[in-house]
Amino acid sequence: MTEPGDRRPIAARNLAVMTRLAGWLIQRQASPNAISGWGMVAGLGAGLALAGTAWLPEAARPLWLLGALGIQLRLLANLLDGMVAVGRGVTSSVGELWNEVPDRVSDSAVLLGLGVAAGNWGLGAAAALAAMATAYIRAMGKAAGAPSDFRGPMAKQQRMALSTALAVWCAVVPLGWSHGIGLPAIVLWVILAGSLLTCWRRLSGTAAALRGRPRA
Template sequence: MSRTSGLYALKPWYSQRLTGVRAWLAERDVAPGAVSAAGVAAGAGAGLALAGPAPGVAAGLLVAALLAARLACANLDGALARQTGLASRRGALVNEVSDRAAELAAFAGCLALADAWLVAVTALAATLPSWVALAGAAAGAGRVQGGPVGKTERCLALVVVAFTGWATPVLAVVAAGSVVTAVVRFARLWGPLGRLGGLR
């Protein structure tokens, strides 16, 4: 089972746009792990951009570009591994850890714009949808993705912060929305897991 909603539903379209980039990387024997690392670097760059210049058009465009690169890397690393026959369990682990690290690095930039406790709560809440999805996949129900506040929406929220400086209200919405998203994903998984039977 792989169900999507929100902006994540655009992933097939986005993946198609990245076909040429993926082919270019494959031709040059770029390792999928290097793409994952580049995604973390892009997330960290977005965090630095949020913490650096004053919010506005320049900061917004820079953060948008860096987070677009971060999302592209998140899309490309696994696809590149499959295309080149390098997919592995270790690679899947690197993929997941790098995705979380890139997001946390980006959120860290908000420490310059909002209270540390709010940034910490939001960063923690933002991990919940992924943990629920991973738990569902580990239990055999497949992986659910998407919103209402999934990875893509959270990146968009950080772009809004960079343009406007409205860190506190945006982070509050992201935190609450991430919790709702985790609950929605849990509910989507509950029925299929019950039909699978087993321990519970």
């Protein structure tokens, strides 16, 4: 479980519907790790659906929508696992692994799926690696004693918001409007560039925090 003071700031935690849903799960003794696992399943499904738009172009519209739904379900699980863990007051010796590993798998699946959809899996892989690097820098900074750095401009929520918006757009407009201008590839380039900028900001911010920390 992530400590309450070391959690990603998410405004949706304060929504009444999220509070009620978390409360319902808490009453049923839901496992935060299981919620994280189901979120990873949703992320993998989203990646497959996005890739499927290239493999099965005749079914592209519903697959784009399934991809968007999978991304949002993954984010919902990411939100609820922490709320349930805090609400139940439970910790786990492997809680931090469940908090981080499913996120990295889901990020990679979605961005690789977008790469296949864009006809450029290498670009998807580059975006996935850059996204993973943002989390790596945050985790290493925390391990070194700095506060967890969740700053953007291309943190998880921004990456997934762009991916969801792209998927919904591609599902509802004529196919030529998106693929004719290479919109999936453009979005991946934006995610790649924004993730690299995020890496630099987190790395410099973490270094500054560690330099200012009193020596033991």
